[in-house]
Amino acid sequence: MSGKGRWLAGYAWLVYAFLYAPIAILIVFSFNRATQTAVWEGGTLDWYRNLAHNDLILASVKNSLIVGVVSTAIATVFGTLVALALGRYEFKGSGFTKSLLYLPIIIPEIVIGAALVTFFGAVALHLSLWTVVLAHVVFSVSYVAIVVRARLSGFDRSLEEAALDLGARPVQTFWRVTLPLIAPGIVAGALLCFTISIDDYVITSFVAGVGATTLPLQIYSMLKVGVTPEVNAVSTLLLAVTVVLIVIAQRLQQPPGERGETS
Amino acid sequence: MSVVAAAGCGPGRDEPPYPGPGEKKLNVYIWSEYLPREVIDEFKRRTGIEVHYDLYDSNEPVLEKLQSGVADYDLVVPSDYMVRILVHLKLLRPLDRGKLKNFGNLDPRFLDRQFDPRNAYSLPYVWGTTGYGFNRDRAGRSPDTWAPLFDPANKGQILMLDDMRECFAAALKFQGQSLNSTDPGVLKRAADLLKKQKDLVKTYNSGDYENILAAGDVSYAHGYNGQLAKLAAKEPRKFGFVLPKEGATFWMDSVCIPARARNIEAIYAFLDFILEPEVSAKIVNGISYASANVPARKFIRPEILNDPAIYPSEEALAKCEFIEDIGEATSILDEYWTEIKAQ
Amino acid sequence: MKRGAPGRAAYLLVLPTWATLGVFFLLPLGILFLVSFGQRATYGGLKPIEDLGLYISSGKFLANYARSFHPIYLQICWRSIWMATVTTVLCLAMSYPIAYYIAVKAPAGRRNLLLGLVVVPFWTSFLIRTYAWMFLLRTEGLVNRALLGAGLVAHPVELLYNNFAVLIGLVYGELPFMILPLFASLEKLDLSLLEASQDLGAGRASTFRRVTVPLTMPGIVAGVILVFVPSLGQFIVSDLLGGAKTILAGNLIQNQFAVARNKPFGAAVAFELTAAVLALLFAYTLYTKRKGQDVLL
Numbered sequence: 002m003s004g005k006g007r008w009l010a011g012y013a014w015l016v017y018a019f020l021y022a023p024i025a026i027l028i029v030f031s032f033n034r035a036t037q038t039a040v041w042e043g044g045t046l047d048w049y050r051n052l053a054h055n056d057l058i059l060a061s062v063k064n065s066l067i068v069g070v071v072s073t074a075i076a077t078v079f080g081t082l083v084a085l086a087l088g089r090y091e092f093k094g095s096g097f098t099k100s101l102l103y104l105p106i107i108i109p110e111i112v113i114g115a116a117l118v119t120f121f122g123a124v125a126l127h128l129s130l131w132t133v134v135l136a137h138v139v140f141s142v143s144y145v146a147i148v149v150r151a152r153l154s155g156f157d158r159s160l161e162e163a164a165l166d167l168g169a170r171p172v173q174t175f176w177r178v179t180l181p182l183i184a185p186g187i188v189a190g191a192l193l194c195f196t197i198s199i200d201d202y203v204i205t206s207f208v209a210g211v212g213a214t215t216l217p218l219q220i221y222s223m224l225k226v227g228v229t230p231e232v233n234a235v236s237t238l239l240l241a242v243t244v245v246l247i248v249i250a251q252r253l254q255q256p257p258g259e260r261g262e263t264s
Numbered sequence: 265m266s267v268v269a270a271a272g273c274g275p276g277r278d279e280p281p282y283p284g285p286g287e288k289k290l291n292v293y294i295w296s297e298y299l300p301r302e303v304i305d306e307f308k309r310r311t312g313i314e315v316h317y318d319l320y321d322s323n324e325p326v327l328e329k330l331q332s333g334v335a336d337y338d339l340v341v342p343s344d345y346m347v348r349i350l351v352h353l354k355l356l357r358p359l360d361r362g363k364l365k366n367f368g369n370l371d372p373r374f375l376d377r378q379f380d381p382r383n384a385y386s387l388p389y390v391w392g393t394t395g396y397g398f399n400r401d402r403a404g405r406s407p408d409t410w411a412p413l414f415d416p417a418n419k420g421q422i423l424m425l426d427d428m429r430e431c432f433a434a435a436l437k438f439q440g441q442s443l444n445s446t447d448p449g450v451l452k453r454a455a456d457l458l459k460k461q462k463d464l465v466k467t468y469n470s471g472d473y474e475n476i477l478a479a480g481d482v483s484y485a486h487g488y489n490g491q492l493a494k495l496a497a498k499e500p501r502k503f504g505f506v507l508p509k510e511g512a513t514f515w516m517d518s519v520c521i522p523a524r525a526r527n528i529e530a531i532y533a534f535l536d537f538i539l540e541p542e543v544s545a546k547i548v549n550g551i552s553y554a555s556a557n558v559p560a561r562k563f564i565r566p567e568i569l570n571d572p573a574i575y576p577s578e579e580a581l582a583k584c585e586f587i588e589d590i591g592e593a594t595s596i597l598d599e600y601w602t603e604i605k606a607q
Numbered sequence: 608m609k610r611g612a613p614g615r616a617a618y619l620l621v622l623p624t625w626a627t628l629g630v631f632f633l634l635p636l637g638i639l640f641l642v643s644f645g646q647r648a649t650y651g652g653l654k655p656i657e658d659l660g661l662y663i664s665s666g667k668f669l670a671n672y673a674r675s676f677h678p679i680y681l682q683i684c685w686r687s688i689w690m691a692t693v694t695t696v697l698c699l700a701m702s703y704p705i706a707y708y709i710a711v712k713a714p715a716g717r718r719n720l721l722l723g724l725v726v727v728p729f730w731t732s733f734l735i736r737t738y739a740w741m742f743l744l745r746t747e748g749l750v751n752r753a754l755l756g757a758g759l760v761a762h763p764v765e766l767l768y769n770n771f772a773v774l775i776g777l778v779y780g781e782l783p784f785m786i787l788p789l790f791a792s793l794e795k796l797d798l799s800l801l802e803a804s805q806d807l808g809a810g811r812a813s814t815f816r817r818v819t820v821p822l823t824m825p826g827i828v829a830g831v832i833l834v835f836v837p838s839l840g841q842f843i844v845s846d847l848l849g850g851a852k853t854i855l856a857g858n859l860i861q862n863q864f865a866v867a868r869n870k871p872f873g874a875a876v877a878f879e880l881t882a883a884v885l886a887l888l889f890a891y892t893l894y895t896k897r898k899g900q901d902v903l904l
Contacts, residue, residue: 009707024731027736086620108877108880108881112636142624148787196729224734225295225297239731247720481745
């Protein structure tokens with residue numbers, strides 16, 4: 002690598018260190034004997050053992066994952082479609098659409114949460130896990146739309162036109178030319194979506210129904226009686242599983258023959 | 265036994281209970297850890313009813329959800345001032361004393377409070393006080409008043425709850441006033457004291473105060489008694505808890521039935537169950553907050569029963585008051601609070 | 608480049624979003640908007656209005672909006688804007704190089720992995736992460752111990768319960784929202800353009816300023832919006848790491864809804880914030896449209 006490349010890589014490592022510094026602490030404290038989160042008192046695996054029996058935390062993890070995956074899937078599709086519309090067509094109502102998309106980012110969460118629960122009451126829509134999914138879709142679409150739209154800016158239509166000239170149908174063109182080209186934007190948007198959803202507390206607390214307690218609700222609720230390192234344990238486990246999944250996904254993505262190569 | 269509230273009721277419409285033989289379930293909306301696993305399991309063993317609970321960490325979602333009418337909870341456990349609001353907004357179902365044979369176990373001193381006269385709607389669940397914890401090494405003599413929290417000599421060593429009413433309560437009590445005062449002059453003097461105090465405060469925090477004290481960031485931590493008592497019990501040589509003698513806040517979490525709850529038989533079965541002495545004791549032993557159940561004392565762990573931080577003496581309690589809703593004056597306090605925080 | 612004729616395709620594409628957000632976002636907010644013209648009742652909730660005509664003609668219905676122009680609230684507003692701006696600038700400065708690295712310099716096969724590793728820390732609980740920062744930054748925390756041990760300072764530095772800690776917390780929390788949009792834009796950067804610029808004699812700095820930045824402007828703008836705007840409504844970080852000693856716009860609104868139970872006033876402040884930001888965004892859109900660029904939504 003060139004000199005500049007080395008600096009850049011070094012800088013990237015620093016940023017990753019910054020990103021993971023508190024995570025390292027979090028992981029270490031999951032082995033803390035003390036229940037206080039501020040003082041270290043020796044190592045133990047007890048919290049992990051407790052986790053296996055703690056049905057409530059496990060149920061809330063499951064809820065969080067369901068909400069996260071479903072709302073991300075829906076929001077990513079909707080957001081991508083909107084971005085395509087805004088990026089390619091002039092249409093009446095594009096101004097309205099843009100304002101509509103900015104609103105969920107601007108308006109504070111407690112306002113959205115309070116408005117939503119009042120609305121659900123007015124239309125007699127009973128609270129449940131699905132009202133949570135709905136709420137998460139509502140505030141996530143914007144993020145996907147903005148990121149994908151940024152990707153679309155300056156999009157070179159000639160590739161699509163070439164495909165169409167060569168006889169591909171519009172849907173085929175979209176699937177095999179357009180989509181791969183905007184894929185990094187879609188992936189980035191989806192990652193942001195999931196990140197927001199998995200840790201959302203305020204809005205979720207207002208719209209969650211019976212049996213819909215998610216992990217953040219669980220954790221914040223423990224503040225009244227004292228947060229224990231069980232929370233660190235569950236976070237660490239989730240982290241470990243996620244990293245493993247990402248590494249596997251990456252290995253699977255590399256076409257055969259390129260494994261072990263760097264470009 | 266009837267089951268979880270029927271779906272699809274519009275506000276104000278009545279529907280017959282949802283039939284469901286063999287489905288026995290109770291939905292409770294409650295603070296985390298307030299229901300030990302063994303209590304739920306025991307109840308299921310006895311009655312076959314499964315208690316499911318969802319958690320919240322503040323009273324606001326309770327109010328919003330009950331107002332919306334679309335949250336299907338059979339029981340909620342709000343704080344004292346919230347009970348009054350819920351009663352006023354007609355969101356609670358009156359209690360049928362006749363169905364509670366264990367009601368007599370409750371200590372009359374904790375009944376008939378201003379937020380729910382004659383306990384028409386609520387039963388005391390747990391109660392506590394708000395005082396402060398202190399670091400013995402740094403505090404010198406054992407303090408017994410609010411003074412250290414307002415003393416310039418302790419600059420940068422103080423933590424206050426990030427709670428408007430609690431901070432005003434401390435200031436008002438320190439100044440010898442009622443913490444529910446609505447007198448404009450009295451409130452202004454309290455606000456001025458809090459403005460002066462802000463400079464001395466290292467942090468305002470309502471969730472983590474015992475950890476911040478334990479970590480040594482502050483020497484005095486304003487906070488609720490349960491968590492601070494646990495810290496003091498664990499390291500008595502290093503930390504202590506004070507219920508100041510000028511008086512302090514007395515708080516209570518009560519269990520209530522939402523107006524739209526349906527599973528009435530199951531609800532009363534559960535209420536009567538938690539009024540039993542041994543069950544109440546299990547709850548107390550689990551979370552280190554006191555209950556109002558008199559016969560339960562036999563079963564409470566002695567370290568808890570004899571801890572003045574959890575079960576204070578009569579005279580210490582005599583000067584304590586509940587935080588009550590003060591109506592219009594809430595807006596005045598809110599303006600002061602904004603000024604205090606904004607300076 | 609946009610096609611001229613809209614065709615029905617556009618409407619089909621936006622329909623799902625219009626439907627979902629229209630019903631489950633605009634309607635609820637519309638109700639709240641009406642509430643913002645009301646007055647708080649004794650127990651929270653709304654005071655019933657006796658004479659609607661009089662209420663409107665006397666201007667009373669604007670009471671909440673009028674109140675929010677009180678100096679103390681403007682001061683809060685200003686502080687929030689300042690905090691959000693500093694956060695955004697720092698975030699952008701920190702994020703651009705690493706986004707560049709991942710998008711351009713890193714081995715192609717590793718890109719998604721590196722990107723994933725950026726967000727994964729934020730799939731842990733925010734509360735525990737923040738506690739971890741407090742552990743690092745407090746007077747007897749790790750950072751101070753390291754500084755003292757290395758002899759860089761003689762006394763522990765106050766790193767917690769102040770603006771420094773708040774900025775660290777805010778920038779930290781917003782990094783993914785800057786890195787990911789930047790990545791999306793940088794990833795399609797055509798390197799041959801950069802080479803061409805340098806072949807034509809431009810230095811590295813010049814190439815960066817006049818080729819790279821303009822080409823990645825959509826990503827930059829997207830990142831700035833996704834960081835700046837939510838930062839305006841921030842309050843939890845400043846409460847935990849800053850010691851809750853300042854009141855920002857987010858705290859103000861939160862207090863109105865939660866503690867003061869004055870929904871009308873809280874709603875009014877929230878809608879003013881909204882109007883201001885929308886105005887800003889559309890001013891920027893007009894500005895870039897005039898210059899022929901097309902970088903916002």
